[in-house]
Amino acid sequence: MLNALGCRRTHQAEDGVSGLEAVRAYRLDIILCDVEMRPIDGLGFLSGLREDQDEALRRLPVIFVTNRIAPAVVDTASAYDAHSFLAKPVSAAILKDHMLHNIQKKTS
Numbered sequence: 001m002l003n004a005l006g007c008r009r010t011h012q013a014e015d016g017v018s019g020l021e022a023v024r025a026y027r028l029d030i031i032l033c034d035v036e037m038r039p040i041d042g043l044g045f046l047s048g049l050r051e052d053q054d055e056a057l058r059r060l061p062v063i064f065v066t067n068r069i070a071p072a073v074v075d076t077a078s079a080y081d082a083h084s085f086l087a088k089p090v091s092a093a094i095l096k097d098h099m100l101h102n103i104q105k106k107t108s
Contacts, residue, residue: 002032005096016040020048023057029103032095035066035073042066043073046080061102065090 002010011026013019015037023031031049035042042064052058063084064077074085083105084098 001092001095005092005099016042016045016048019045020052023049023060024052024054028060030099031060031062032065032099033062035064035068035077043076043080046077046082050080061105063095063098063102065095 009026011022011028013022017040019031019033019037020040022028033042033045037045040048046062049060049062050058061083062081063086064082065086065088067088069085069087077085083102086094086098
């Protein structure tokens with residue numbers, strides 16, 4: 001779906017640990033993340049990202065694309081400055097709108 005939306009480069013991580021490693025290794029514009037991952041879930045990933053020493057990484061927009069949109073999860077993610085929550089399955093149009101909105105906010 002990301003390629004169809006015109007994303008030129010994408011990087012996929014298996015879990016929160018490899019996600020944090022990928023964020024540090026690549027120059028990213030935005031992160032799409034699930035909540036349910038192991039050994040570190042999406043909330044642990046987001047917490048680690050927001051505590052990173054690199055300010056540019058701490059400020060990266062994060063969009064959760066997940067089946068798990070419980071109020072407690074949304075509240076925790078909001079406390080760590082998650083930018084959007086999208087319920088699976090998500091349409092390409094909605095994903096594109098959220099990605100563009102959050103990238104524009106990052107650059108303004």
